[in-house]
Amino acid sequence: MINTMFVSQKQKHIVETPDTGKWELAGYEAALPVTEKSNPITREIDKADPVQIVHLLKECDAEIFQEEDDTLVNYKRLYSASVLQTMMDVTKKVEAILKDPEHSLIILSGCGTSGRLAFLLATSFNKLLKGLHKNPSYAYIIAGGDKAILTSQEAPEDNPHLGVEALKRVCAGKKKVLFIGISCGLSAPFIAGQLDFCLNNLDVFTPVLVGFNPVSMARNEIIEGWHLTFRQVAEKMEEVQETRRAFILNPAVGPEGISGSSRMKGGSATKIILESLLLAAHKATSNNKEVTAKNLLDWMKTYEKVHKITYSQGKMIAAMVKQAGTSLEKMGRIYYIGWQTLGVMGIIDASECVPTFGTDFSDVRGFINKGYKEMANREGDLTSRGPEFEISHEDFMKNVLPDVTENDTVVFIFTLDDDLLEIEKLANQVKNKTPNLHAISHVTTGQYVSANIKKTFASVMSMTWPIVFFEYEGFFLQKFQRELSTKWILNAISTGGHILKGKIYFNHMIDLKVSNSKLFRRAVAILQRFTSRSPIICQEALLKSIYETDDLSDEIRNIKISTHTTLAATKFKVVPTALVLLTRNCSVAEAMSRIQAKPVVRDTIDRYLTAPGRKRTADQIEMHRDEENE
Ligand SMILES: C[C@](O)(c1ccc(-c2ccc(S(=O)(=O)c3ccc(N)nc3)nc2Nc2ccccc2)nc1)C(F)(F)F
Numbered sequence: 001m002i003n004t005m006f007v008s009q010k011q012k013h014i015v016e017t018p019d020t021g022k023w024e025l026a027g028y029e030a031a032l033p034v035t036e037k038s039n040p041i042t043r044e045i046d047k048a049d050p051v052q053i054v055h056l057l058k059e060c061d062a063e064i065f066q067e068e069d070d071t072l073v074n075y076k077r078l079y080s081a082s083v084l085q086t087m088m089d090v091t092k093k094v095e096a097i098l099k100d101p102e103h104s105l106i107i108l109s110g111c112g113t114s115g116r117l118a119f120l121l122a123t124s125f126n127k128l129l130k131g132l133h134k135n136p137s138y139a140y141i142i143a144g145g146d147k148a149i150l151t152s153q154e155a156p157e158d159n160p161h162l163g164v165e166a167l168k169r170v171c172a173g174k175k176k177v178l179f180i181g182i183s184c185g186l187s188a189p190f191i192a193g194q195l196d197f198c199l200n201n202l203d204v205f206t207p208v209l210v211g212f213n214p215v216s217m218a219r220n221e222i223i224e225g226w227h228l229t230f231r232q233v234a235e236k237m238e239e240v241q242e243t244r245r246a247f248i249l250n251p252a253v254g255p256e257g258i259s260g261s262s263r264m265k266g267g268s269a270t271k272i273i274l275e276s277l278l279l280a281a282h283k284a285t286s287n288n289k290e291v292t293a294k295n296l297l298d299w300m301k302t303y304e305k306v307h308k309i310t311y312s313q314g315k316m317i318a319a320m321v322k323q324a325g326t327s328l329e330k331m332g333r334i335y336y337i338g339w340q341t342l343g344v345m346g347i348i349d350a351s352e353c354v355p356t357f358g359t360d361f362s363d364v365r366g367f368i369n370k371g372y373k374e375m376a377n378r379e380g381d382l383t384s385r386g387p388e389f390e391i392s393h394e395d396f397m398k399n400v401l402p403d404v405t406e407n408d409t410v411v412f413i414f415t416l417d418d419d420l421l422e423i424e425k426l427a428n429q430v431k432n433k434t435p436n437l438h439a440i441s442h443v444t445t446g447q448y449v450s451a452n453i454k455k456t457f458a459s460v461m462s463m464t465w466p467i468v469f470f471e472y473e474g475f476f477l478q479k480f481q482r483e484l485s486t487k488w489i490l491n492a493i494s495t496g497g498h499i500l501k502g503k504i505y506f507n508h509m510i511d512l513k514v515s516n517s518k519l520f521r522r523a524v525a526i527l528q529r530f531t532s533r534s535p536i537i538c539q540e541a542l543l544k545s546i547y548e549t550d551d552l553s554d555e556i557r558n559i560k561i562s563t564h565t566t567l568a569a570t571k572f573k574v575v576p577t578a579l580v581l582l583t584r585n586c587s588v589a590e591a592m593s594r595i596q597a598k599p600v601v602r603d604t605i606d607r608y609l610t611a612p613g614r615k616r617t618a619d620q621i622e623m624h625r626d627e628e629n630e
């Protein structure tokens with residue numbers, strides 16, 4: 001049992017490894033951010049079959065809506081009174097901005113998935129305003145710029161100066177700005193910089209922080225080149241919140257099904273909270289009525305129905321997961337062909353696979369009708385930047401379809417309000433290349449998928465939604481709900497497909513690319529968890545693996561993390577290699593050749609970590625000492 005959780009003040013962010021099996025007692029779990037915890041529901045998801053995988057993900061997603069309970073540790077939840085009160089306070093700030101679009105602005109900002117959702121929300125709400133013949137009041141910022149909508153840009157997340165520069169650029173000339181910074185883990189330096197800038201300019205800015213950890217679990221590591229940690233910024237936000245000049249919306253939604261993968265529950269909860277809040281504000285403005293906590297609760301409760309309707313199709317989702325796993329195992333590809341914002345959901349899910357599963361951009365790709373015209377992103381057409389930026393159906397037809405084989409899986413995603421003739425024509429051309437052609441179609445009660453369409457696809461998953469009688473905002477609520485339903489299905493397909501391919505160990509993605517400081521910390525933490533070695537020893541093994549050296553110089557030990565992550569981003573399998581180093585006490589070269597020899601990470605690790613025949617659970621993993629004769 002260790003007596004101190006933290007090493008000396010100098011390295012206070014280093015967290016000691018509890019003795020094996022003492023993780024809960026040592027308070028380690030207590031300090032561990034909810035967004036980084038291993039979810040007990042999915043502890044053995046790597047051994048689950050497609051039907052079980054979908055069931056486990058459904059259970060995880062259901063935790064988003066779980067009410068506050070009176071257990072030992074009680075975090076505020078989505079429906080908690082304090083969360084609803086803060087949402088109401090923020091709607092009033094939104095209404096004030098909507099009254100004066102010329103001199104004010106609502107900015108949504110985030111990194112990775114949070115930035116992609118910022119783009120989607122800002123674009124959708126500007127469309128809502130346009131339909132009312134009003135000028136746009138929303139803008140978005142994504143770390144790394146528009147190319148980050150489509151490709152993984154992990155490094156800019158660590159740069160608070162980049163965040164501040166982008167913020168200044170986007171709101172030049174505005175007198176009143178509502179800044180909504182989204183960081184699911186309360187951890188992105190890019191967002192910390194922006195929030196701090198707002199806190200120093202409260203005459204113009206009202207900062208709102210959206211995330212899914214308590215402030216006490218906000219990241220407390222010194223940010224390179226900055227004077228504050230994320231936690232210090234969050235604590236300043238809390239102080240200012242007392243005077244209603246800043247707001248924090250941070251309900252717990254429970255750990256992710258794949259530990260740390262905040263694109264999943266974090267992304268879904270971001271959509272639910274911000275769409276409910278903004279729609280309520282727009283409705284109150286057009287009806288000239290006050291927003292009540294009950295309005296907000298009603299809006300958010302409708303998303304709970306989306307969870308029920310979506311996962312009622314669990315069997316069909318499982319069939320698509322199985323198909324995805326088969327394609328990926330055969331080194332085939334998965335293509336999402338979507339219409340309107342459902343095409344954006346496909347592009348978002350596909351772009352997340354690279355940083356999440358360490359795959360190539362070509363393994364899972366999303367395409368959208370009319371390409372960048374439909375996206376309406378600020379920087380316009382990015383096609384010339386390379387093949388990963390080709391996103392239109394025409395690009396798919398011209399540059400991808402000719403090479404599609406029966407190993408590939410194609411998923412069409414549309415509603416019956418889209419151009420059905422175009423859909424049928426495109427589907428028939430795809431059908432000539434692969435029998436694995438599936439459809440996700442969203443219909444309104446009373447609408448039915450035609451027999452023609454049905455016979456074109458190997459399977460059609462049809463989601464039936466109730467007709468909305470709400471006013472104008474109701475049409476957008478229905479669109480948002482179809483987007484969330486699609487997100488849950490595509491997240492299941494891409495996550496389940498990679499689980500079946502053997503990429504996940506228990507519920508962890510061990511072979512992660514260590515391309516920014518959060519991923520570096522996660523890599524060290526995963527090594528601690530699976531070897532029970534100290535963080536220092538684990539960090540040394542990781543550095544030996546990154547620098548491919550058996551004796552680390554003090555110079556390497558002391559250079560800044562961004563140097564380590566910049567180099568690590570160019571390497572493969574650094575974490576599995578470090579794991580072998582820690583369990584075999586061998587040279588880096590030997591560890592690398594062993595990993596090369598066994599591509600499926602899980603089998604490699606299993607061999608080293610558990611004595612044959614032992615029931616393995618992540619926490620009781622004993623470091624498996626070398627057999628002398630091995
Ligand atoms: C659950 C597990 O033990 C684990 C997995 C990941 C981490 C971990 C990852 C990243 C980070 S982080 O420093 O980038 C960070 C991110 C967000 C935030 N609010 N605060 C800090 N910290 C992690 N663990 C951790 C952080 C603080 C205190 C104790 C543990 N810690 C533990 C493992 F089994 F997956 F390894």
Ligand SMILES: O=P(O)(O)OC[C@@H](O)[C@@H](O)[C@H](O)[C@@H](O)CO
Pocket residue numbers: 110111112113114157182183184185186187188260261262263264266352355356
């Ligand atoms: O929203 P956060 O916690 O600041 O995380 C921002 C990004 O790191 C995160 O979105 C990442 O790109 C995803 O792959 C997570 O599944």
